[in-house]
Amino acid sequence: MNFFYESYVVDAIRDGRFSLAYSPHPLLTFALFLLVPVLVWWLYRRTTRPLTPRWRLLLISLRSAALIILLLMLLRPVISTWEINPQETYLAVLVDDSESMQIADMAGGQSRSEAVRSVLYGDDGALATLAERYQLRTFGFDKSLRRAGSELELTASGNLSSPDAALQQVADQLGGLPLSGVVLISDGADNSGGDVLARARDFAAREIPIFTVGVGQSDIPTDVGITSVSAASTILDNSVFDVQATLIQRGYAGRQVNLRVMDGDTEVLSRAVLLGADGSSQRVDLELSPERREPILYELLIEPLDQELILQNNRYQFLVDNSERPALNVLYVEGHPRNEFKFIRRAVEGDESLRLASYLQTGPGRFYRQGINSPLELNNGFPTDASELYTYEAVILGDIERDFLSDEQLGLLQDFVAERGGGLLLSGRLNDAFIDTALADLLPVTPERSTTLPAYLQGGITRGTHATGELFRPRLTPSGEFSPLLRLSSDDSENRVQWAALPALQGVYVTGRPKPGATVLAEHPSIQYQGQALPVIATQRYGSGRSMAITTASTWRWQMLMSSEDDSHERIWRQMLRWLSQDALERVTVNFDKPFYNVGDQVTVTARVRNEEFQADNNASLWLQRTNPDGSMSDVAMEWDISEDGVYRSQFTVDQEGVYNTLVDVSSAVGAGIENEKNSAFVVTPSLREFNNAGRDAGLLGRIAESSGGQYYDLSQIDQLVSDIERTPGAYSREVQEDLWDKPWLLALLIALMSADWMARRYRGLS
Known part of the structure; x- marks a missing residue:
């Protein structure tokens, strides 16, 4: 304790709490201290034996130092300090009891909780010493506060740390008592979202200092953890889920770990992952195909590595909801029989996630309905009221004439997209008569009247005698290459290969520029209009919904000219229709x-x-x-x-x-x-928040102490805290002056100097 006491004296001198009780005047006192070495030097001008300059300097220094200490003792040095009357005030001791205290990163392989218990409890523990001066109230805290009368009640099992809530409950429970201070022992984790610094300032206003004690290493040297996992069904197949896991590691850069996805005791997926740089997070993409139509709880595991300190964050549970879902309803309206209609219907057949109800005009006044749920569905053609149209999530418009839809129906279609959140797909060309209607507003591209186009761009989609009617292979834009709508494979290189193998399309409808906010996914490889390539597939958001334009009517070639086993055409159309309809608003x-x-x-x-x-x-x-x-x-x-x-x-x-x-x-x-x-x-799920960013946050603990008028300590400095706490000013402490002249260490220093002076004089034979 002497070392800590001497340090306290130095701090007191530095802080201006040191003074001389019998000092006549600061200038006179200063002069007296200067006079001592001058007087000693004058006395050593003549000695009975000759002295070298070094010996003369040594003797002058020893005699001067001894006389200065004597003069200091005569002037009565004192320190202004604070004290409390024993057992008249209370001290609250708060011990972090959350799961992060299980981490074994202390000396000798101890857990944080074990290290805290070893310094607090027992006959020589800090609590026993503090109990001699204070009425102690000891608590454990995680998300709330509770009394902890013995070390057995500290279990390190809380799944959330909230020092803010703990301090608030201390104020509530002990607010009516003379509370001298609070000791907060923690690793500094605060995942409650509360404002603990504001709470500390409240304690400062009441003159109740908070002394914080940090536990654990500031940086965990070896750890691999899972910080988050998200899973969502894909538009490729609603029974396939994209899983994105985020890993973070320290101490294992360049090492390979094995990720396993478990469904109970059954392993459903395994992946080897090469870890990146220390301290960096990396995303791992996985793909799951659940075998049961129900919510399934999976667990992602990382096989432990050697000397890994935290194993709790090697496991992460996540939910994949593979429950049965109603089929998405899509309305397909076509103006005349054509290959595109037939092959789109075939693409959707067998897909339980989509229901395609079609209304095909087969001749003047003759219509054919397919995929309907009841004899009355589409009995009167395209819906004329919202309650009927809004039963669908998406609408496909084929090659229709202007008299196919009334102005009221076009307005209803616009509301369907903008307010109901439905999807609209235009497949092929837009009749010139629709250009000044609400339908043109819905599209992601700007329609152009065929009569205003240059001659070489006219008519390609309806007759193949111009450049626009020639064969072409659509070129995917950067957005299209990585869009889930057009993916044929999850592997980028394989996706490019499969797109290159698709048969050429024939004929393109010429439009103007894409509208602001639209995204072009595919474009014509050679024909340009208005200074840019003709869009072939484009999308955009519109109000609450979305729209898409496909400016060719020949995607059927992707099926007709490929082997019967190839499903590229079906996959692309199913993905586009799911994208159009899956985000439609629900009742x-x-x-x-x-x-x-x-x-x-x-x-x-x-x-x-x-x-x-x-x-x-x-x-x-x-x-x-x-x-x-x-x-x-x-x-x-x-x-x-x-x-x-x-x-x-x-x-x-x-x-x-x-x-x-x-x-x-x-x-x-x-x-x-x-x-x-x-x-x-x-x-x-089991909580992992206590094991992410689990290093000691000395910065937060220091700010809590500073805001309240207390001080921060490491756990190894607990003895210094015990010594300092009663000398810290508070609401229930009083200022006193403590004499230093009679301290044993000062007397010992004086005796040592006088003895050294006497031995040196005897050695040189001086009187």
Whole structure:
């Protein structure tokens, strides 16, 4: 303790808390201290024996130092300090009890929690020393605070660290007591989102200092962890899921690790991954094909590496919802029989995720319906009211004449895309008579009247006597090469090979420039108009929906001229139709406020309800049925959020790990109303937030201490904290003056100097 005490004296002198009680005047005192070495030098001018300059300097220094210390003691040196009356005030000790305290990165392979317990508890522990001066209140904290009367109550099992909440609860529980200070022992993790510095400033306003103690290494030297995993169904196939995992590592740059995806005890996927630079994160793309039509809980595993400190973040659970989904409804309207119509219908056959209802004009006043759900569907042709059109998620328009759609139907189609969020695809050419209508506004390209085009660009898609009617192979743009709409293989090089093998198309409809915000996916390799290549496939967002234009009517050649085993034509069309329709608004949508949860988290379920015209419905009645992982069920009414039209919410806390299934049952009070059900699922996983960025955050702990008027220490400095804490000013401490002249260390220094002076004089034979 002497070393720490001497350090305290030095700090006191530096901070201006040192003074001389009997000093007559600062200038006179300074003169007296200068006079001492002058007087000694004068006395050593003549000696009984001759002295060398070095010996003379040594003797002058020893005698001067001894006399200066004597003079200092006579002037009574004091330090102004603070003290409290023993056992009259309280001290709160808060110990981090979250899962990050399990990390074994302390000396001797101890975990952080074990190291803390070893310095706090026992007869010689810091708590025993502090208990001699204070009424102690010891707590463990993670997301909340609880009393910890013994070390056995510290289990390091909390899945969230919230020093902000812990300090708030200390203020609430001990606010009525004379609280001298708070000792906060933690690795500095704060994943609660609270403002702990604002809380520390509140303590400073009440003159209650917070002393923080940092535990653990600031940088974890060896670790490989999974920080996040996301999974979404692909438009390639709605039973195929793209999985993106993010890894971070330190200490294993250039090493290879094995990733495994487990479905229970069954391995469904394995991938070797080469790790990047230390401290960098890298994304790994995986592809899963679930075998069951239900929500499936997978686990991603990293095989442990040698000397890896944190193994808990080598596992990550994620949910893939492969439940049965209703088929997406697509309406296809065609003005006359043509190859494109026949082959598009064939491409969709057998795809359970798509239902293609078609309305084909076979002759004057003659129409043919296919893929309909009832005899009344499309009985009167293209829908004339929103309730009928809005049952579809996408619309394909083939080669139709202007009288096929009325102005009212075109306006309805525009609302279908902009407000209902549906998709629109124009396949082939746009009749000149549509150029000044709402249909032209919907397209991602600018239509051009055929009569205004140069002669060599006229007529190609309808007759093959011009350059626009010749064979061509569409050229994928950079956007098209990597677009999921046109992918034939997940491998980039293989995708290019398969596109190069497709048969040439014939005939292109000439349009103007793409509209602002549109994306061209494929273009003509040789024909240009208005200074740029003719777009062949282009897309754009429009209001809540999206639109697409394919300016050729010959994609059927991709099937007709390929082997029967090749599915490139089917794949491209299925992907385009899924893209058009899968993001269309639903009458009932259910969302959760997080992608996953941990035990103890609050879940907020939000349901958005629309009526038959897809307007917000504030008059619906909603019930949420929840099935827990253990099979138990509960029902609760969802309440309308008055601040948002058509939005209903429900909240609850989860206390089990596993998959939760929810069913939102909706009935509407508007008119005939709607009745609908929406199934969803979410997962509660083991928490990893305590093991990501798990190094000691000394910066945060230091700012907490500084903001409150306390001080930061490492765990190895716990003895210094015990010594310093009672000398720190607080609301219940008083200022006192502590004498230094009678301190043993000062007397020992004086005796040592006088002894050294006497021995030196005897050695030289001086009197």
